[in-house]
Amino acid sequence: MSPALELRAVGAEKAGRAVLQDVSLALAAGEVLGVVGANGSGKTTLVRASLGLAPLTAGEAWLGGFAVRTLSNHKRAALAAYLPQDRRVGWSLPAWRIAALGAPSAGPMQARAAALGALKKVGMAGLAERGVLEMSGGERARVLLARLLVTRAPLFVADEPDAGLDPDAQRLIMELLRAAAGEGAAVLVTLHDLTLAAGTCDRLAVLGGGRVLSLAAPEEALSPTVLRTAFGLEGGLVATAAGPVLAARRSAPGAPALT
Amino acid sequence: MRLLIALALALAVALAIAVAIGETSLSENQYIRGLADPASGPGEILWSIRAPRAVAAALVGAALGLAGAVMQGLLRNPLADPAVLGVSATSALGAAVVIAFGLAGVSGAIEAAALAGAFGAGALLVILANRFETPETLVLFGVALSALGGAATALIFNLSPSPIAANEVLSWLLGSVANRDWGDDAAMLVPGLLGAGLCAYAARGLRMLTLGEETAAMSGLPMARLRAAAVAGAALLTGAAVALAGVIGFVGLAAPHLTRGAVADDPAATLAPSALAGAILLVLADLAARLIPTDQELKLGVVTALFGAPLFALVAWRASRSWRA
Numbered sequence: 094m095s096p097a098l099e100l101r102a103v104g105a106e107k108a109g110r111a112v113l114q115d116v117s118l119a120l121a122a123g124e125v126l127g128v129v130g131a132n133g134s135g136k137t138t139l140v141r142a143s144l145g146l147a148p149l150t151a152g153e154a155w156l157g158g159f160a161v162r163t164l165s166n167h168k169r170a171a172l173a174a175y176l177p178q179d180r181r182v183g184w185s186l187p188a189w190r191i192a193a194l195g196a197p198s199a200g201p202m203q204a205r206a207a208a209l210g211a212l213k214k215v216g217m218a219g220l221a222e223r224g225v226l227e228m229s230g231g232e233r234a235r236v237l238l239a240r241l242l243v244t245r246a247p248l249f250v251a252d253e254p255d256a257g258l259d260p261d262a263q264r265l266i267m268e269l270l271r272a273a274a275g276e277g278a279a280v281l282v283t284l285h286d287l288t289l290a291a292g293t294c295d296r297l298a299v300l301g302g303g304r305v306l307s308l309a310a311p312e313e314a315l316s317p318t319v320l321r322t323a324f325g326l327e328g329g330l331v332a333t334a335a336g337p338v339l340a341a342r343r344s345a346p347g348a349p350a351l352t
Numbered sequence: 353m354r355l356l357i358a359l360a361l362a363l364a365v366a367l368a369i370a371v372a373i374g375e376t377s378l379s380e381n382q383y384i385r386g387l388a389d390p391a392s393g394p395g396e397i398l399w400s401i402r403a404p405r406a407v408a409a410a411l412v413g414a415a416l417g418l419a420g421a422v423m424q425g426l427l428r429n430p431l432a433d434p435a436v437l438g439v440s441a442t443s444a445l446g447a448a449v450v451i452a453f454g455l456a457g458v459s460g461a462i463e464a465a466a467l468a469g470a471f472g473a474g475a476l477l478v479i480l481a482n483r484f485e486t487p488e489t490l491v492l493f494g495v496a497l498s499a500l501g502g503a504a505t506a507l508i509f510n511l512s513p514s515p516i517a518a519n520e521v522l523s524w525l526l527g528s529v530a531n532r533d534w535g536d537d538a539a540m541l542v543p544g545l546l547g548a549g550l551c552a553y554a555a556r557g558l559r560m561l562t563l564g565e566e567t568a569a570m571s572g573l574p575m576a577r578l579r580a581a582a583v584a585g586a587a588l589l590t591g592a593a594v595a596l597a598g599v600i601g602f603v604g605l606a607a608p609h610l611t612r613g614a615v616a617d618d619p620a621a622t623l624a625p626s627a628l629a630g631a632i633l634l635v636l637a638d639l640a641a642r643l644i645p646t647d648q649e650l651k652l653g654v655v656t657a658l659f660g661a662p663l664f665a666l667v668a669w670r671a672s673r674s675w676r677a
Contacts (some may be wrong), residue, residue, distance in 0.1 A: 170572025183428030183562040186618040
């Protein structure tokens with residue numbers, strides 16, 4: 094079976110500057126792949142290039158075995174669904190209406206039922222009729238995640254779904270994405286919190302300067318060498334009862350030593 | 353559905369009042385004679401003067417209300433409206449060019465020029481909206497476009513060799529449905545219905561755009577086609593409205609705001625109610641223009657601006673809070 098997503102030697106530019114270079118990775122059904130890297134390392138471009146939203150200067154992106162650039166909008170939506178980092182919503186539609194946008198081709202009753210089901214999954218069933226602009230950031234993030242789940246796409250792509258959320262909401266969002274993977278979806282997610290990434294992703298792709306510095310299980314991917322190169326951090330992952338935790342300090346010259 | 357029925361009833365009542373009330377007061381017997389015999393004196397007043405004028409106001413109001421709702425949905429901007437964004441001004445510029453060149457008598461020339469002006473502005477706004485995402489930026493471009501259209505129209509007005517043509521251009525600038533007959537109303541039906549059809553087709557795209565451009569692009573809907581339909585529909589409606597009545601501001605802004613709360617903010621569900629609300633607003637505004645006792649009848653565009661400008665300020669104030677959030 095073709096991987097849900099495959100990038101082969103992908104390159105991309107932004108304003109004439111190379112943002113991605115020679116990026117290759119593959120993601121299978123049921124797997125959560127985290128993409129981590131410093132600001133400006135190319136995470137969002139990687140996500141957008143994967144979905145055909147950013148033009149490629151080299152290589153090819155494949156969704157379910159089809160080259161993205163050859164796909165119609167309709168076919169692409171059947172193969173992948175996207176949760177962008179920007180959670181701005183134009184109008185204060187009720188939560189169920191937002192979630193129902195995940196199924197634009199379904200009949201109104203079907204779409205509403207699917208939306209209510211997804212809102213229940215994300216713990217928002219009680220606020221189905223509330224306008225999304227009247228909600229807290231965490232509540233809105235969950236409603237937008239419900240919209241993603243309603244698509245029932247084989248690949249979910251989420252760009253920093255934890256941004257701006259409290260630690261509990263961050264973990265909840267990742268648990269829900271993990272649960273989707275448990276039901277057979279492939280999940281590509283970009284994250285900044287390395288402890289969260291290491292604790293919830295099956296594998297991590299670490300980006301630095303637009304290249305994949307490592308692609309492996311979290312403990313291996315976030316080796317001390319990679320942490321130093323990609324983030325300028327000295328330290329590593331420490332195994333605890335609650336999962337791996339990042340213990341590191343800045344490796345900038347003059348930084349106080351950890352004791 | 354209940355909202356649509358209520359608005360349709362309200363429109364019927366407004367039209368009935370607009371036909372019944374006017375400068376010439378009629379006795380009960382004259383009303384009965386006028387209603388029974390359109391060829392009689394009172395019949396002429398009711399059916400050949402007041403009714404086509406009231407229907408023209410309703411058609412123009414519906415077109416502007418619908419165009420406003422589509423533009424607000426398309427640009428995710430509660431301040432969008434054909435007049436605010438300069439579509440009406442460029443449309444009027446088209447009409448002004450035709451009048452100034454003495455081509456007003458050529459059948460369909462004003463309509464075609466008004467539509468061309470509206471299409472030009474619509475296309476430019478979509479290009480700008482794709483490039484600059486903040487809603488404030490687009491409103492500023494609209495202000496610039498509106499000023500440019502107004503200035504070019506004033507230039508034509510200035511350079512026009514004929515005072516009659518200049519007067520006609522001035523009349524376009526102020527907007528009016530006075531002296532419109534059934535033929536004028538009928539001429540608006542084709543572009544109006546075509547525009548409304550395109551807007552109805554684009555409705556699901558407007559709802560999806562609530563989530564932003566990229567999510568909409570990934571939704572599987574044919575967004576390029578839906579967006580083009582929305583722009584073409586709004587431009588057709590604005591151009592048709594300008595061709596029939598000149599520049600009338602703020603109806604396209606107000607109508608969606610009056611109805612949005614009743615449809616839970618849904619940009620698709622607000623289209624039909626906005627058209628009806630726009631029609632009611634303009635029929636009442638025209639009635640006010642006719643009935644306010646002044647030496648010269650007030651221009652319709654002046655009446656809508658007097659009520660609309662404070663509303664615009666209120667909407668801008670409320671919207672700026674949500675943009676900061």
